[in-house]
Amino acid sequence: MVLAAEEEAIVRTVREFVDKQVKPVVRELEHANTYPEDLIETMKEIGIFGLSIPEPYGFGAVSMPCYVQVAEELARGWMSLAGAMGGHTVVSKLILLFGTEDQKQTYLPRMATGELRATMALTEPGGGSDLQAMRTVARRDGDDYVIDGAKTWISNARRSDLVALLCKTDPDATPAHTGVSILLVEKVPGFTISKDLPKLGYKGVEACELNFAGARVPAGALLGADEGKGFAQMMKGLEVGRLQVAARATGVARAAFEDALRYAQDRESFGKQIWEHQAVGNMLADMGTKLAAARALLLSAAEKFDSGERVDMEAGMAKLFCSETAMQIALDAVRVHGGYGYSTEYDVERYFRDAPLMIVGEGTNEIQKGVIAKQLVKRGGLGI
């Protein structure tokens, strides 16, 4: 995949940022579970929060293949950094594709600089896969909506002053998805962040429980002009989200593979570099092959996204394959490192803790398989 020269330069800038500024500090930030304030500020300066916001609202959007390579580079350094810009990009795409002109002008310029950060809230304590069963409700009251309900596992919730909230504006609608809308919610009275959730990995950035108790927002908070479109709007947004998660997984897999490849040449046993033992060499061969396949699938899905076609199947396949691959490569990287793979003084244990998030987040891999199977039947195969 050949990027335009300016896009190549953006990816190169992020690669250098990761090598020079992220890699030297990541282990300390990770183990202290510290919010990476300085790194996020540099990401804002580089323009990472505005990568999908075109002029006149931002500085110009990049192609999806460029965007996923930026996310991959960030995740190669620290998955948490790629996570910090994932939901934000989905919300900017939602506003761009479905928002009113007023919403675009109100939010996008500040989102492009990172001055305003955004996140999306779909998952509820009662479940994340069955979104149509959600219980968060926004009732119209005069010129306002009044929101009641709860969301959970919402990434970057404390640092985001804008939440794209998936909720029911007509809880009695059948089918249920026709009663679902997205509201653009700022931090109004009645909206509280009740809890930071402890987690295995994805350290440094918060995932929180949100509560809405009579939270009042103006009617203009409805994304777009009509109620009942939120489910379809979010499904389009999730195409971007799933490509982003696939890119994160690819970044983690690449870091694990690169560390294992280097270690296998540094470490010796029985008078040989360990890669020369066929068992270790085979592991490296499998890891490299799977990584190359994952990356190719990601880039082809990203390229298709830019054609404007529906890519729920392609994004689902990329998310499924890249995340399962990241899991396998992270585990094999632990094996290659022997006892040091289990040490917190090396990075491979972090990859092993970060990889499972991509299996679960942005729709579990079981849910992706459902989407893929449905589309395979509907489209009559892969269209090859």
Ligand SMILES: Cc1cc2nc3c(=O)[nH]c(=O)nc-3n(C[C@H](O)[C@H](O)[C@H](O)COP(=O)(O)OP(=O)(O)OC[C@H]3O[C@@H](n4cnc5c(N)ncnc54)[C@H](O)[C@@H]3O)c2cc1C
């Ligand atoms: C660190 C972290 C950050 C997150 N950030 C966000 C965020 O910013 N915003 C947000 O909205 N959500 C976020 N999530 C939530 C995430 O998207 C959900 O956890 C995920 O969608 C699964 O929902 P659940 O946890 O309720 O699992 P459930 O829906 O309860 O699923 C449990 C199990 O049942 C399986 N299952 C359920 N239904 C089916 C089915 N129909 N077919 C086959 N298998 C099925 C699932 O695959 C899974 O194995 C985050 C999660 C984590 C861990």
